[in-house]
Amino acid sequence: MLPALLLHGVQWFLAYLSLDLLFRTADVRPASLARSRVRYMLLYGLQAAAATLLIGALQLRLVQAASAPGGGPAASAPGAVLAVLGVLPWWLLWRFGWRKQFPHLYQRPPRGRA
Secondary structure, three states: OHHHHHHHHHHHHHHHHHHHHHHHHOOOOHHHHHHHHHHHHHHHHHHHHHHHHHHHHHHHHHHHHHOOOOOOHHHHHHHHHHHHHOHHHHHHHHHHHHHHHOHHHOOOOOOOOO
16 A cells, blocks of 8 residues: 555645646747647646556556455545645646646736726
């Protein structure tokens, strides 16, 4: 179970590293950033899906190997929970990191301006 938990830490590290690299390469001019936000979101989402699927499958396999033989579906439940929770760091860092890094995209324009 411990190696599967360590892989969850790897998920957090990969999510942070991926988002940090995305922020470093993003064109930060307000007009182009607002337009290309969907493209950045798709790129980050593809990275998140690939990492979550690969690491989640490895976590599931590690937990199944560590459980008693013939344990059935109940023995692999912790691995399945860890695999599903692999999405959490990617979503949290995207949601709050993007708002923290580029607050001007989420602020309402001053009154009198549309």
